[in-house]
Amino acid sequence: MRNQLFKAVSIIFIIVTLIMLYFSSLYNYLLFHTIAEIFSICIAFTVFLISWNSMRYIENNYLKLIGIAYFFIAFIDLFHTMSYKGMQIFKDYDYYANQLWIAARYFESIILLISFIFVKSKMKVNPYALFAICTVITTLILSSIFVWKIFPECFVDGVGLTPFKIYSEYTICLILFAAIIILKNNKSYFEGIVYRYLLLSMVCTIISELAFTIYIDNYGFSNLVGHYFKIFSFYLIYKTIIVKGIQEPYDFIFREMKQKEQELLERNDVLKAQATIDALTGLYNHRYIYERLAEEAKRYSRSNCQFVVMLLDIDYFKRINDTYGHLIGDKILKELSKILKEGTRQTDLVGRYGGEEFLVMLVDTNLNEGFKVAEKIRRVIELYEFVNKIHLTISIGIEEYNGEKISELLNKADKKLYAAKESGRNKTIK
Numbered sequence: 475m476r477n478q479l480f481k482a483v484s485i486i487f488i489i490v491t492l493i494m495l496y497f498s499s500l501y502n503y504l505l506f507h508t509i510a511e512i513f514s515i516c517i518a519f520t521v522f523l524i525s526w527n528s529m530r531y532i533e534n535n536y537l538k539l540i541g542i543a544y545f546f547i548a549f550i551d552l553f554h555t556m557s558y559k560g561m562q563i564f565k566d567y568d569y570y571a572n573q574l575w576i577a578a579r580y581f582e583s584i585i586l587l588i589s590f591i592f593v594k595s596k597m598k599v600n601p602y603a604l605f606a607i608c609t610v611i612t613t614l615i616l617s618s619i620f621v622w623k624i625f626p627e628c629f630v631d632g633v634g635l636t637p638f639k640i641y642s643e644y645t646i647c648l649i650l651f652a653a654i655i656i657l658k659n660n661k662s663y664f665e666g667i668v669y670r671y672l673l674l675s676m677v678c679t680i681i682s683e684l685a686f687t688i689y690i691d692n693y694g695f696s697n698l699v700g701h702y703f704k705i706f707s708f709y710l711i712y713k714t715i716i717v718k719g720i721q722e723p724y725d726f727i728f729r730e731m732k733q734k735e736q737e738l739l740e741r742n743d744v745l746k747a748q749a750t751i752d753a754l755t756g757l758y759n760h761r762y763i764y765e766r767l768a769e770e771a772k773r774y775s776r777s778n779c780q781f782v783v784m785l786l787d788i789d790y791f792k793r794i795n796d797t798y799g800h801l802i803g804d805k806i807l808k809e810l811s812k813i814l815k816e817g818t819r820q821t822d823l824v825g826r827y828g829g830e831e832f833l834v835m836l837v838d839t840n841l842n843e844g845f846k847v848a849e850k851i852r853r854v855i856e857l858y859e860f861v862n863k864i865h866l867t868i869s870i871g872i873e874e875y876n877g878e879k880i881s882e883l884l885n886k887a888d889k890k891l892y893a894a895k896e897s898g899r900n901k902t903i904k
Contacts, residue, residue, distance in 0.1 A: 488709075492702070499698055504560045510701040511555040514708040518548035521711060529601045536663075539589040542604045543581070544711075546612045550578040553616065570619060572628035572635075576642050577615045579683065583649040586676065590656040593663050635687065643687040647680045668714055675710035678703045754804055755811035758825035763833055766823050767880045770837060774875060782844035784834040785887040786851075786870040789899040791830040798862060803830075805861045810868075813858065817851045841874040841904055848872050848902045856900065867900035 499506035525541020556563045557570035564570050592599070618625040628639035654676050661669055685700035750762040758766070773779050788794075788810070795803040807830065814824045814832060823835035834851075836844050848870045856867050871891030875883055890903040897903075 515548045517708045518544040535592040535599045536589045543585040546608045569629045583646045587653040643683045671714040678707035752826040763825040781837045782874045784872045785891045788830040789867045845904045869894035870902040872904045
């Protein structure tokens with residue numbers, strides 16, 4: 475409810491502001507023009523401040539280019555405002571403002587296009603180098619207008635816009651249209667609301683430029699319309715960068731950090747799995763088996779929870795590898811692992827102890843209960859038909875934990891496994 479009220483108040487404020495701006499144009503068009511331009515200048519400069527002070531967090535080249543470029547766009551627009559006809563600041567020529575306008579819009583549209591081209595680039599962009607390049611470009615633009623006076627004329631009093639000015643506005647529209655196409659192709663790199671703000675901002679800029687192709691008077695109606703759409707365009711940039719950047723910094727300025735954090739979490743999960751899971755069978759590996767046995771031993775010391783350990787080994791597995799090859803042997807190990815998992819509970823531990831040897835830990839189980847589980851698994855494997863119609867058997871040694879060291883427990887189970895093999899194989903000894 476509070477958010478809806480805030481939105482309603484904001485909309486009313488914007489409408490009232492636009493109406494007041496219109497009446498200011500009726501009273502004094504120069505006043506309207508100055509307010510409209512100062513608004514966009516403040517927005518552009520604030521975009522720069524937020525982006526520049528967040529450079530150490532930003533790896534998105536789009537934000538770097540836009541953030542730095544808008545400082546220089548604001549700088550050129552400031553000269554445009556000061557040189558507007560009637561301001562009486564630059565008295566040697568009345569139409570610097572038109573030239574500065576075209577220069578600023580070329581700068582803005584080209585930067586928007588380049589920034590979208592680089593949005594997927596992994597290259598590290600140096601903000602200081604960008605600032606230096608933009609400084610040189612801005613200096614050349616201002617020098618061509620105020621010092622060398624070689625920038626083409628854009629407006630002739632009594633005649634209106636020059637062909638250069640008109641064609642330039644159309645060229646700027648084409649550049650912005652190309653930027654929109656690239657934005658659409660890279661839609662997945664932007665949040666939904668940010669994408670819409672950027673798209674609408676460029677559309678408003680195009681409408682603004684088209685309005686500036688038809689006026690014959692610097693104080694005319696089409697000039698008024700053009701400035702209104704420029705205000706809309708910069709307001710949408712405000713919504714994109716400032717509101718999203720200040721109110722929702724984690725989702726916007728730090729969006730890449732969030733993505734990287736997610737990537738790191740996923741990578742950590744992969745590394746953790748690699749550290750604990752046997753790659754061939756998908757069972758727990760030797761290292762993790764010891765960790766779990768140690769944890770279960772601590773649980774036993776606290777609450778006297780019984781558990782047993784089964785060591786099992788495939789009988790005559792070397793013959794299988796020699797006869798059928800290691801690829802078949804690997805498939806058998808995978809199938810056997812599946813049987814062991816299906817024959818135990820989720821709370822139990824099944825791991826590959828080494829080679830063709832496996833370990834099963836049955837929690838909350840005594841020796842007699844464990845023996846029954848081991849015999850059931852042994853009989854299932856004896857009757858099972860593995861790949862290539864191979865039949866095999868296993869030998870099992872089983873031992874109950876009684877507070878000894880884990881190494882001693884495993885040594886006892888291993889001796890029983892050895893005894894099972896020595897006494898004819900395909901049996902369980904407890």
